[in-house]
Amino acid sequence: MTYRYLPMTEEDRREMLSVLGIDSVDELFEDIPEGIRFKGRLAVPEPLSEPALTKHMGRMAQKNASFDHYASFLGAGAYEHYVPSVVNHVISRSEFYTAYTPYQPEISQGELQAIFEFQTMICELTGMDVANSSMYDGPTALAEAAGVASAVSGKNKILVSKAVHPEARQILAVQAKGLGLEVIEIPCREGVTDLDRLKETADSDTAGVIIQSPNFYGNIEDLSQIEPIAHQHKGIFIVSANPVSLGLLTPPGDFGADIVVGDAQPFGIQAQFGGPHCGFFAVTRKLMRKVPGRIVGQTVDEEGIRGFVLTLQAREQHIRREKATSNICSNQALNALAAAVHMTALGKGGLQKLARLNFSKAHYAKEQLIQLPGVEPLFDQPFFNEFAVKLSKPIHEVNRALLQKRMIGGYDLGRDDERLKGATLIAVTEMRTKEDIDELVAGLGEIL
Numbered sequence: 370m371t372y373r374y375l376p377m378t379e380e381d382r383r384e385m386l387s388v389l390g391i392d393s394v395d396e397l398f399e400d401i402p403e404g405i406r407f408k409g410r411l412a413v414p415e416p417l418s419e420p421a422l423t424k425h426m427g428r429m430a431q432k433n434a435s436f437d438h439y440a441s442f443l444g445a446g447a448y449e450h451y452v453p454s455v456v457n458h459v460i461s462r463s464e465f466y467t468a469y470t471p472y473q474p475e476i477s478q479g480e481l482q483a484i485f486e487f488q489t490m491i492c493e494l495t496g497m498d499v500a501n502s503s504m505y506d507g508p509t510a511l512a513e514a515a516g517v518a519s520a521v522s523g524k525n526k527i528l529v530s531k532a533v534h535p536e537a538r539q540i541l542a543v544q545a546k547g548l549g550l551e552v553i554e555i556p557c558r559e560g561v562t563d564l565d566r567l568k569e570t571a572d573s574d575t576a577g578v579i580i581q582s583p584n585f586y587g588n589i590e591d592l593s594q595i596e597p598i599a600h601q602h603k604g605i606f607i608v609s610a611n612p613v614s615l616g617l618l619t620p621p622g623d624f625g626a627d628i629v630v631g632d633a634q635p636f637g638i639q640a641q642f643g644g645p646h647c648g649f650f651a652v653t654r655k656l657m658r659k660v661p662g663r664i665v666g667q668t669v670d671e672e673g674i675r676g677f678v679l680t681l682q683a684r685e686q687h688i689r690r691e692k693a694t695s696n697i698c699s700n701q702a703l704n705a706l707a708a709a710v711h712m713t714a715l716g717k718g719g720l721q722k723l724a725r726l727n728f729s730k731a732h733y734a735k736e737q738l739i740q741l742p743g744v745e746p747l748f749d750q751p752f753f754n755e756f757a758v759k760l761s762k763p764i765h766e767v768n769r770a771l772l773q774k775r776m777i778g779g780y781d782l783g784r785d786d787e788r789l790k791g792a793t794l795i796a797v798t799e800m801r802t803k804e805d806i807d808e809l810v811a812g813l814g815e816i817l
Contacts, residue, residue, distance in 0.1 A: 436800075438775060441796075442779050442795050442797065442801070443777045447640040448635050450613070451799060453710075453714045456637040456711050459706065460706055464480075465480065465703060472679065474678045474679070482677050487500075487706070488502060490713075491612075491633075496623050496629075497621075497653060498657070499651065499652050500650065501649075501663060502664060503704070505701060506644065507609065507632025507648045508537035508541075511541060515541055515577055517652075517661065518576045518605035518628070519548060524574050524575060524604070525574070526575050527578075528555055528570055529553070531556050532557050532560070532584035532588070534609075537609065553570060560586045560747065562590055571602060577606070580595055583754075586748060586752075587731075592624035608629050611632075611754075612631055612635060617724035630648065632646050633646070633704065637704075637707035646701070647701040662700055664681045666681070726799040727799055730797045734795065742817065743761035743762070744760060747759050757789075758792065758795065760813075764778070767793070768793075770816045771812055774808070776808065780794040
């Protein structure tokens with residue numbers, strides 16, 4: 370047999386045509402005018418047998434510089450972290466990976482409890498009161514937070530730091546058009562948000578202030594200084610955070626954040642070419658009823674047994690359209706489960722150790738790199754596990770040369786900002802050994 374999966378046999382085809390009362394498949398398209406029908410052949414390769422196709426796809430896959438064969442120093446939003454084997458064992462169970470929306474709690478207790486545990490751990494990490502069941506990814510969670518800020522405050526001006534991930538700012542700009550929001554970007558100074566400019570721009574029309582910490586450049590923002598600016602005119606203080614960093618840093622909730630968002634990808638979710646990810650969205654209790662998506666709640670049944678149900682679903686499918694807070698109509702349950710399993714496997718002590726490893730290895734890497742001729746630190750700020758350096762050669766040339774040495778280089782910051790041409794963003798996670806870092810330093814020393 371040439372193919373493993375056959376959509377139909379010739380006998381199936383004849384039977385279907387007979388039931389429809391027609392003689393050929395072409396008759397199905399009689400209503401389409403001849404003049405607009407495509408008559409040629411599609412410019413696609415001829416079909417292959419399954420063995421030939423498998424070999425072809427395998428050869429194509431080998432062209433990728435995968436984490437299995439290369440040491441990666443590329444982050445900028447998607448990171449290589451260790452995924453404990455228990456994660457894949459749990460999420461590969463059919464009752465989880467085939468599950469859909471758990472509308473019937475009596476047959477969905479496992480799925481509902483898994484989401485509830487995810488919510489609970491996100492609250493503990495962020496220092497917030499309530500978290501939803503997950504969002505599509507970190508950038509869409511950030512854009513949704515702006516919508517909540519506007520809905521709560523009745524204002525439409527959103528201030529967002531230029532130190533927020535550029536792709537997240539793009540998502541925010543697109544969503545803002547539909548919501549009628551005015552987005553004003555606050556410039557950076559020395560790698561962090563310009564607080565003087567933020568203070569000048571914030572006014573009585575400001576619905577919310579959005580800050581990322583650690584920010585896109587890896588630097589840690591001074592949330593204690595930003596919070597009073599955000600709240601001065603009764604705006605909403607929104608913080609986007611790397612969840613791994615919260616094993617080491619004071620959570621945004623302790624700084625008075627109203628909404629904390631981020632991407633759970635570092636927990637149990639492979640980088641996998643940029644997606645799918647899993648966003649988290651956590652708020653204070655007073656904003657609980659404005660949270661987009663859905664929340665799983667804990668209750669007891671009539672016999673007093675603990676149980677879980679969907680609750681507070683603030684979308685147009687469940688409540689009046691004009692009262693809906695979002696058009697988000699699903700969640701990343703499987704990836705949220707992966708994150709929950711990973712956090713459970715780590716435990717509080719393990720998460721703190723993971724954060725310290727990321728922190729210490731990144732600082733060792735920076736200390737070694739800036740000793741090289743042709744490498745200069747771009748900023749002098751506290752950072753977590755990413756940092757920016759300026760190189761004496763074009764970044765694309767350096768990264769190409771590093772690939773020859775089986776290393777994936779950093780992110781070219783000049784792609785997003787002409788003023789940062791020649792600068793690269795280096796990410797160092799717990800996966801990088803001292804030997805990996807020393808090889809990067811030696812390799813850059815030769816290249817530069």
